Amino acid sequence: MPLILSIALTHVGGRFRQSIVSVLGVMLGVGFSIAMAALMEGSQRDFVATLVDAIPHVEVSDDRRDPAPPPAAARFDAVNVIGARPDDDTRGLRNPVRIKAMLENWLPGGMAASLSGQAVLRYGGKDVAVALTGVDPAAHLRVSTIGEDMRAGAFMDLAADLNGLIIGDGVADKIGANVGDTLAVSTSSGAVRRLKVIGLFHTGVTQADDATGYTVLKTAQVLFSRPNAINRLSIRLKDVNSARAVAQRVERMTGYRATSWQEANESLMEVLMVRNIIMYTVVGAILLVAGFGIFTIVSTIVHEKARDIAILKSLGFDQADIRRIFLMEGLFIGIVGSVLGSVLGYGLSVFLGSLAFEVKTNVELTSLPIYYSAWHYAIACGFALFSAGIAGYLPARRAAQLNPVDIIRGAS
Amino acid sequence: MSLSAQTRPPAGAAAPPLIEARGLTRILPGLVPVTLVRDIDLTIGAGEFVAITGPSGSGKSSLLYLLGLLDAPTRGEVLINGHPTHLHSETRRARERLSTLGFVFQFHFLLPEFSVAENVMIPMRKLKRLGTRDMRARAVRMLGELGLEEHVDKLPIQLSGGQRQRVAVARALANDPPAILADEPTGSLDSKSSEQVFQILRKLVDDHGKTVIAVTHDLEMAARMDRRLHLVDGMLADP
Numbered sequence: 175m176p177l178i179l180s181i182a183l184t185h186v187g188g189r190f191r192q193s194i195v196s197v198l199g200v201m202l203g204v205g206f207s208i209a210m211a212a213l214m215e216g217s218q219r220d221f222v223a224t225l226v227d228a229i230p231h232v233e234v235s236d237d238r239r240d241p242a243p244p245p246a247a248a249r250f251d252a253v254n255v256i257g258a259r260p261d262d263d264t265r266g267l268r269n270p271v272r273i274k275a276m277l278e279n280w281l282p283g284g285m286a287a288s289l290s291g292q293a294v295l296r297y298g299g300k301d302v303a304v305a306l307t308g309v310d311p312a313a314h315l316r317v318s319t320i321g322e323d324m325r326a327g328a329f330m331d332l333a334a335d336l337n338g339l340i341i342g343d344g345v346a347d348k349i350g351a352n353v354g355d356t357l358a359v360s361t362s363s364g365a366v367r368r369l370k371v372i373g374l375f376h377t378g379v380t381q382a383d384d385a386t387g388y389t390v391l392k393t394a395q396v397l398f399s400r401p402n403a404i405n406r407l408s409i410r411l412k413d414v415n416s417a418r419a420v421a422q423r424v425e426r427m428t429g430y431r432a433t434s435w436q437e438a439n440e441s442l443m444e445v446l447m448v449r450n451i452i453m454y455t456v457v458g459a460i461l462l463v464a465g466f467g468i469f470t471i472v473s474t475i476v477h478e479k480a481r482d483i484a485i486l487k488s489l490g491f492d493q494a495d496i497r498r499i500f501l502m503e504g505l506f507i508g509i510v511g512s513v514l515g516s517v518l519g520y521g522l523s524v525f526l527g528s529l530a531f532e533v534k535t536n537v538e539l540t541s542l543p544i545y546y547s548a549w550h551y552a553i554a555c556g557f558a559l560f561s562a563g564i565a566g567y568l569p570a571r572r573a574a575q576l577n578p579v580d581i582i583r584g585a586s
Numbered sequence: 587m588s589l590s591a592q593t594r595p596p597a598g599a600a601a602p603p604l605i606e607a608r609g610l611t612r613i614l615p616g617l618v619p620v621t622l623v624r625d626i627d628l629t630i631g632a633g634e635f636v637a638i639t640g641p642s643g644s645g646k647s648s649l650l651y652l653l654g655l656l657d658a659p660t661r662g663e664v665l666i667n668g669h670p671t672h673l674h675s676e677t678r679r680a681r682e683r684l685s686t687l688g689f690v691f692q693f694h695f696l697l698p699e700f701s702v703a704e705n706v707m708i709p710m711r712k713l714k715r716l717g718t719r720d721m722r723a724r725a726v727r728m729l730g731e732l733g734l735e736e737h738v739d740k741l742p743i744q745l746s747g748g749q750r751q752r753v754a755v756a757r758a759l760a761n762d763p764p765a766i767l768a769d770e771p772t773g774s775l776d777s778k779s780s781e782q783v784f785q786i787l788r789k790l791v792d793d794h795g796k797t798v799i800a801v802t803h804d805l806e807m808a809a810r811m812d813r814r815l816h817l818v819d820g821m822l823a824d825p
Contacts, residue, residue: 177708177712181697185699187699482697485697486708487656488654488656488691488695489684489689490680490681490709490712490713491680491712492681493676493677494677495680495712577657579648579657582651582691582769583647
């Protein structure tokens with residue numbers, strides 16, 4: 175074993191109890207950091223995955239980010255146009271066939287057209303407002319996981335039933351309807367149709383389960399009095415993280431607003447980011463406190479071993495050697511604490527992941543979602559070692575600067 | 587005896603003095619600066635047994651630490667084997683101490699967590715001139731010659747004061763330095779142990795050609811050495 179290391183280890187061994195306490199400090203810091211990071215990132219990923227599964231990765235809607243000026247403003251050299259009457263063209267994505275053809279060539283995923291609007295479902299004297307979406311069932315299943323969320327019936331049953339309706343189980347509970355019941359569906363256009371509930375779904379996202387319904391596109395077009403129109407193009411990508419870039423490109427090509435799932439949930443993503451900052455601040459604080467423990471033990475050893483430092487210098491050790499000895503002591507405690515802390519962190523993560531319970535929030539949890547990542551271990555151990563290095567270096571520098579003559583005179 | 591190799595220069599060779607001081611002055615800075623030693627000029631050759639004497643506070647130990655490169659002079663310089671050292675880096679001065687100078691203090695200053703043999707091996711492990719087995723063999727042999735063969739694997743705390751001081755002498759000799767600098771080496775020992783340590787130092791000079799510079803209060807012991815440097819108020823004076 176190298177001389178410097180063997181001297182460092184005998185110093186740490188000589189202060190066994192205090193060294194153990196310091197190691198425990200680092201171990202607990204690293205362990206809880208890892209477990210907390212696994213839990214936080216697990217819950218974030220679970221939350222985002224559920225959210226992303228429930229909504230299109232990119233949604234093209236029939237409005238524009240920068241509305242074009244009224245035609246009169248372009249025709250006349252006017253500063254402002256007052257009292258321009260809108261044309262009587264109904265809203266919707268114009269020429270959807272051309273748009274779909276334009277995107278199909280390069281889009282890394284699938285897309286499905288739909289027509290959405292507000293509708294009121296009435297059954298047994300109870301009313302509930304829902305977002306009713308008219309879809310092509312086969313195409314919609316390519317861009318949504320709704321098929322996997324069916325609790326009763328199958329989503330593809332819509333294809334065979336123009337008067338079919340699939341609603342969230344929350345909606346069904348609200349109005350007391352079940353599969354096989356016929357509801358009256360009315361929209362703001364004044365149209366009313368009787369549709370039969372042929373399926374129930376449960377996504378786990380409350381706002382979807384409690385206020386959403388699906389029917390076939392043709393039926394929706396009749397209900398909303400917008401024949402042949404669509405107002406949504408839902409896109410599902412192979413890589414969810416490319417949604418922003420794809421949305422920008424789609425918007426450039428079509429002129430319509432294309433919203434990525436990140437943009438649609440921007441405030442939520444910001445909350446998650448703030449949560450991560452808070453988490454890593456707390457983790458950093460824990461490891462910083464552990465660093466103080468190391469600083470204390472190494473400082474104590476430096477104080478106790480001042481005479482040894484003097485004699486080592488008289489034997490031919492230079493300042494760098496002395497500095498290395500005490501730096502190594504801090505790092506040794508940091509390394510042992512990090513290794514044990516990693517084991518503790520893994521154990522805690524496994525334990526937390528095994529706990530089963532029921533919490534009903536916006537997204538349901540039945541067990542704590544744990545995400546295992548080597549990065550959590552690397553960050554926690556890296557910060558612990560950095561903290562241990564600083565905590566060891568400060569007293570080590572002081573030790574290296576000690577004047578051996580002063581110590582020898584003091585000792586004699 | 588293999589405490590060290592023969593270090594006397596060959597007859598007729600004009601070797602430079604082993605240690606030389608030129609205008610050596612050490613002043614402790616402060617509100618009231620304290621002069622420890624002033625304008626010391628001296629030359630110490632190979633194989634000399636030199637006593638540094640003087641009243642308490644006269645600068646004996648300070649001079650020894652300056653000659654041993656443990657402390658740096660305020661003015662003047664120390665030459666080792668004819669080479670000036672005042673411009674040496676801290677690392678180079680440490681290297682010089684490791685290979686050329688061995689220290690023995692009034693208190694043994696052995697590392698308490700290491701065995702007797704391991705304490706002796708520390709300078710060897712630092713210099714890395716020998717393999718681990720050879721280091722151990724050399725340490726055991728040296729300790730044997732100092733009458734400590736039964737104690738090589740004991741901890742310093744298990745030895746008497748005299749035995750510990752002999753271990754400190756063995757450690758000072760570990761890298762076979764030409765000069766041993768001893769600061770009151772017998773100051774904390776009883777008369778019997780003091781005599782043992784003195785005889786060891788004497789033998790190093792007589793049989794192995796080592797240079798020994800020892801600070802001592804004991805005038806009788808100083809009289810038995812080859813040469814005496816007497817300090818008064820930090821300056822050399824007639825004994």
